[in-house]
Amino acid sequence: xxxxxxxxxxxxxxxxxxxxxxxxxxxxxxxxxxxxxxxxxxxxxxxxxxxxxxxxxxxxxxxxxxxxxxxxxxxxxxxxxxxxxxxxxxxxxxxxxxxxxxxxxxxxxxxxxxxxxxxxxxxxxxxxxxxxxxxxxxxxxxxxxxxxxxxxxxxxxxxxxxxxxxxxxxxxxxxxxxxxxxxxxxxxxxxxxxxxxxxxxxxxxxxxxxxxxxxxxxxxxxxxxxxxxxxxxxxxxxxxxxxxxxxxxxxxxxxxxxxxxxxxxxxxxxxxxxxxxxxxxxxxxxxxxxxxxxxxxxxxxxxxxxxxxxxxxxxxxxxxxxxxxxxxxxxxxxxxxxxxxxxxxxxxxxxxxxxxxxxx
Amino acid sequence: xxxxxxxxxxxxxxxxxxxxxxxxxxxxxxxxxxxxxxxxxxxxxxxxxxxxxxxxxxxxxxxxxxxxxxxxxxxxxxxxxxxxxxxxxxxxxxxxxxxxxxxxxxxxxxxxxxxxxxxxxxxxxxxxxxxxxxxxxxxxxxxxxxxxxxxxxxxxxxxxxxxxxxxxxxxxxxxxxxxxxxxxxxxxxxxxxxxxxxxxxxxxxxxxxxxxxxxxxxxxxxxxxxxxxxxxxxxxxxxxxxxxxxxxxxxxxxxxxxxxxxxxxxxx
Amino acid sequence: xxxxxxxxxxxxxxxxxxxxxxxxxxxxxxxxxxxxxxxxxxxxxxxxxxxxxxxxxxxxxxxxxxxxxxxxxxxxxxxxxxxxxxxxxxxxxxxxxxxxxxxxxxxxxxxxxxxxxxxxxxxxxxxxxxxxxxxxxxxxxxxxxxxxxxxxxxxxxxxxxxxxxxxxxxxxxxxxxxxxxxxxxxxxxxxxxxxxxxxxxxxxxxxxxxxxxxxxxxxxxxxxxxxxxxxxxxxxxxxxxxxxxxxxxxxxxxxxxxxxxxxxxxxxxxxxxxxxxxxxxxxxxxxxxxxxxx
Numbered sequence: 009x010x011x012x013x014x015x016x017x018x019x020x021x022x023x024x025x026x027x028x029x030x031x032x033x034x035x036x037x038x039x040x041x042x043x044x045x046x047x048x049x050x051x052x053x054x055x056x057x058x059x060x061x062x063x064x065x066x067x068x069x070x071x072x073x074x075x076x077x078x079x080x081x082x083x084x085x086x087x088x089x090x091x092x093x094x095x096x097x098x099x100x101x102x103x104x105x106x107x108x109x110x111x112x113x114x115x116x117x118x119x120x121x122x123x124x125x126x127x128x129x130x131x132x133x134x135x136x137x138x139x140x141x142x143x144x145x146x147x148x149x150x151x152x153x154x155x156x157x158x159x160x161x162x163x164x165x166x167x168x169x170x171x172x173x174x175x176x177x178x179x180x181x182x183x184x185x186x187x188x189x190x191x192x193x194x195x196x197x198x199x200x201x202x203x204x205x206x207x208x209x210x211x212x213x214x215x216x217x218x219x220x221x222x223x224x225x226x227x228x229x230x231x232x233x234x235x236x237x238x239x240x241x242x243x244x245x246x247x248x249x250x251x252x253x254x255x256x257x258x259x260x261x262x263x264x265x266x267x268x269x270x271x272x273x274x275x276x277x278x279x280x281x282x283x284x285x286x287x288x289x290x291x292x293x294x295x296x297x298x299x300x301x302x303x304x305x306x307x308x309x310x311x312x313x314x315x316x317x318x319x320x321x322x323x324x325x326x327x328x329x330x331x332x333x334x335x336x337x338x339x340x341x342x343x344x345x346x347x348x349x350x351x352x353x354x355x356x357x358x359x360x361x362x363x364x365x366x367x368x
Numbered sequence: 369x370x371x372x373x374x375x376x377x378x379x380x381x382x383x384x385x386x387x388x389x390x391x392x393x394x395x396x397x398x399x400x401x402x403x404x405x406x407x408x409x410x411x412x413x414x415x416x417x418x419x420x421x422x423x424x425x426x427x428x429x430x431x432x433x434x435x436x437x438x439x440x441x442x443x444x445x446x447x448x449x450x451x452x453x454x455x456x457x458x459x460x461x462x463x464x465x466x467x468x469x470x471x472x473x474x475x476x477x478x479x480x481x482x483x484x485x486x487x488x489x490x491x492x493x494x495x496x497x498x499x500x501x502x503x504x505x506x507x508x509x510x511x512x513x514x515x516x517x518x519x520x521x522x523x524x525x526x527x528x529x530x531x532x533x534x535x536x537x538x539x540x541x542x543x544x545x546x547x548x549x550x551x552x553x554x555x556x557x558x559x560x561x562x563x564x565x566x567x568x569x570x571x572x573x574x575x576x577x578x579x580x581x582x583x584x585x586x587x588x589x590x591x592x593x594x595x596x597x598x599x600x601x602x603x604x605x606x607x608x609x610x611x612x613x614x615x616x617x618x619x620x621x622x623x624x625x626x627x628x629x630x631x632x633x634x635x636x
Numbered sequence: 637x638x639x640x641x642x643x644x645x646x647x648x649x650x651x652x653x654x655x656x657x658x659x660x661x662x663x664x665x666x667x668x669x670x671x672x673x674x675x676x677x678x679x680x681x682x683x684x685x686x687x688x689x690x691x692x693x694x695x696x697x698x699x700x701x702x703x704x705x706x707x708x709x710x711x712x713x714x715x716x717x718x719x720x721x722x723x724x725x726x727x728x729x730x731x732x733x734x735x736x737x738x739x740x741x742x743x744x745x746x747x748x749x750x751x752x753x754x755x756x757x758x759x760x761x762x763x764x765x766x767x768x769x770x771x772x773x774x775x776x777x778x779x780x781x782x783x784x785x786x787x788x789x790x791x792x793x794x795x796x797x798x799x800x801x802x803x804x805x806x807x808x809x810x811x812x813x814x815x816x817x818x819x820x821x822x823x824x825x826x827x828x829x830x831x832x833x834x835x836x837x838x839x840x841x842x843x844x845x846x847x848x849x850x851x852x853x854x855x856x857x858x859x860x861x862x863x864x865x866x867x868x869x870x871x872x873x874x875x876x877x878x879x880x881x882x883x884x885x886x887x888x889x890x891x892x893x894x895x896x897x898x899x900x901x902x903x904x905x906x907x908x909x910x911x912x913x914x915x916x917x918x919x920x921x922x923x924x925x926x927x928x929x930x
Contacts, residue, residue, distance in 0.1 A: 384750070575888075
């Protein structure tokens with residue numbers, strides 16, 4: 009059975025006055041996918057979500073749900089439902105009536121209605137809260153009610169606008185798992201907007217990284233982490249060392265690269281690159297090791313000096329200044345056999361297969 | 369740091385007295401058994417209240433005022449409701465200009481509006497009376513109502529209306545199921561305060577009412593005659609108490625369900 | 637409506653916004669703008685009998701206004717009285733707003749309600765009450781004579797400009813307290829703490845931090861009190877006497893006994909012009925000052 013693309017966005021642009029917040033977006037989301045829109049604030053991710061919901065109309069381009077053009081369909085006629093950033097629980101009616109709100113047109117009997125509400129509350133583990141009002145609920149509970157209210161409509165697509173942003177860290181992590189499980193069991197498409205890269209990584213099937221109105225990369229989390237397409241993506245997802253470099257010579261198999269901070273290296277030619285191009289060499293902190301003496305297991309060893317040490321519990325970050333350069337490398341380790349302290353001399357070691365070439 | 373300031377507190381008490389003594393004087397003298405408002409008080413009497421009861425012109429004026437007040441408050445609240453929605457839910461082009469134009473009647477001297485209306489009304493050959501008074505009161509009350517409703521609308525999130533649309537309701541049902549119930553306290557406050565403003569309004573009615581007196585015009589006509597005067601005190605005392613109760617209700621309603629975000633602006 | 641137009645309408649927030657605004661704008665255009673234009677036209681006409689107006693264009697009414705000293709004098713006096721009303725109201729209510737904003741911890745709402753409640757009770761009766769307080773047989777005089785402090789009533793209390801100023805200041809107090817309170821309450825208390833921390837005294841902090849930050853409220857109060865009081869009629873009529881007469885009283889008589897609509901319209905136009913010029917000046921100065929401060 010082939011999985012079909014449920015949502016299609018074609019050549020979509022959106023401007024507010026002179027400001028173009030979305031620039032020629034093309035995107036397809038599969039049925040039953042947990043799809044995240046990830047980016048810094050102001051990147052256009054919320055606007056894109058609101059266009060999917062029908063609250064904003066694109067300046068150009070089209071949106072299809074299940075091959076039907078819904079571009080000019082108002083939100084009340086779309087098969088999608090939304091969980092709002094601030095939850096938008098109606099304060100003048102109780103939880104029961106909030107959840108029933110969207111069922112008015114379905115002509116359900118009193119018992120059926122009650123059953124639907126009960127099921128919805130059970131799904132979000134808030135049985136017995138029917139008579140509460142919004143101001144009697146905690147942030148996490150409001151979030152669950154918002155979820156229940158949207159899901160009771162049995163939408164094809166659930167749109168979530170940073171729904172966990174207002175929760176504290178612990179609760180947020182619980183809800184991440186819960187949301188993921190819920191999505192899996194319901195099998196419907198989730199479009200999840202967030203600026204938190206960890207959140208996107210842990211929950212999503214695929215992530216679209218956005219910046220300044222463009223989608224920079226659409227890939228599964230691992231792919232994004234290990235093969236970021238450009239500098240912005242690499243820096244936005246996790247920590248990374250970006251080293252300025254220049255291509256010295258190109259042969260069929262190899263690239264000779266002059267890295268600004270430590271000199272020449274050779275890499276396999278796997279991208280279309282021409283001589284004299286400025287590029288970046290990137291390496292994740294956990295792919296570098298730190299040692300007192302040069303470690304010959306690795307292709308490259310450079311001398312440096314430990315400038316700073318930050319302890320994060322599960323790992324420790326060393327900020328190492330390379331000799332003869334002002335570049336500082338980030339090195340992470342979950343344990344160090346040799347204890348280092350600040351201002352110690354050291355070696356940093358890494359292999360060429362961990363180095364990635366990244367364009368600006 | 370800001371725990372106590374006795375000097376300021378004493379000043380406040382004095383200012384408070386300055387504010388209230390003129391207001392409370394009338395109810396006190398309304399029970400005084402004398403034609404003159406002079407201390408010491410003579411004796412206690414209900415005569416002026418009884419006298420007031422028997423003035424048919426007063427009844428007519430009261431009826432006129434209530435009629436004008438109800439029409440003016442309902443119409444201006446309606447107009448203001450639409451305008452408030454436009455200003456809070458859309459990025460209106462020429463926002464400053466439209467906003468300023470609608471608020472203008474509240475700022476410029478009333479006598480100028482009165483003069484402008486009397487001139488246009490008479491030059492069209494129309495008869496002065498309660499109709500131009502009502503129109504001028506609608507004009508004067510609308511800015512107040514709009515400011516009250518705008519602050520109420522800003523008090524609840526746009527996403528509540530969006531949530532309703534998202535859950536399948538169109539604009540009409542969204543208004544009735546979400547916007548209206550949330551605005552209701554503000555709408556009632558707007559109705560009450562607009563009614564009070566219209567009920568108390570003097571100068572527009574003075575220019576435009578001709579022989580159809582409203583209550584303030586009736587009181588004005590009686591002020592010159594010392595003998596007729598005490599029953600105005602009785603009337604005044606009742607007006608003061610009733611308007612105070614209405615205004616307090618309106619204040620209470622305006623902050624109902626607003627949580628901690630209290631609003632003091634009574635439309636200023 | 638076909639679907640394309642419907643779509644354009646649906647997408648156009650401007651169309652929806654202006655549909656919603658139209659009743660209010662129509663009201664302002666027909667009940668204020670149009671009458672004012674007619675008023676301006678009428679100010680260039682001549683009253684020829686009780687009910688008849690000669691519609692030929694003439695600047696005669698403006699000549700009348702400026703040739704009879706009484707008119708200019710009343711206009712000038714109206715502005716002068718309003719100026720002092722504004723000043724007195726601001727100076728007396730500022731400490732009050734300051735106290736509520738910074739010292740009142742509980743029941744701020746109650747304080748505000750109590751301070752603004754008198755504003756809602758009949759304007760006419762409040763002004764009248766001042767006549768009773770200040771009159772020859774009034775509360776103050778009768779009380780002072782009753783205690784034997786004076787033998788003759790103090791005649792200077794009523795029917796002068798001071799009486800008008802005090803009464804108006806009382807009547808418009810709420811319009812100063814609210815904007816002042818709102819702007820003072822908005823001030824982040826940590827700014828004041830920062831000022832003390834940097835070595836300023838309470839007094840210096842007030843002049844260097846609190847007062848400048850409350851300027852929007854002060855300007856709001858100035859405009860909202862000054863503009864309407866220039867055209868006040870009731871107060872000068874009841875407590876002003878001849879000395880306290882203002883231009884509005886003249887305008888009223890031109891529409892009443894004197895029955896000269898064009899001259900009344902011209903006076904109103906000149907009052908409006910003066911008010912606009914002063915408001916523009918205040919706004920201009922404020923902008924200059926706030927630009928210099930930032």
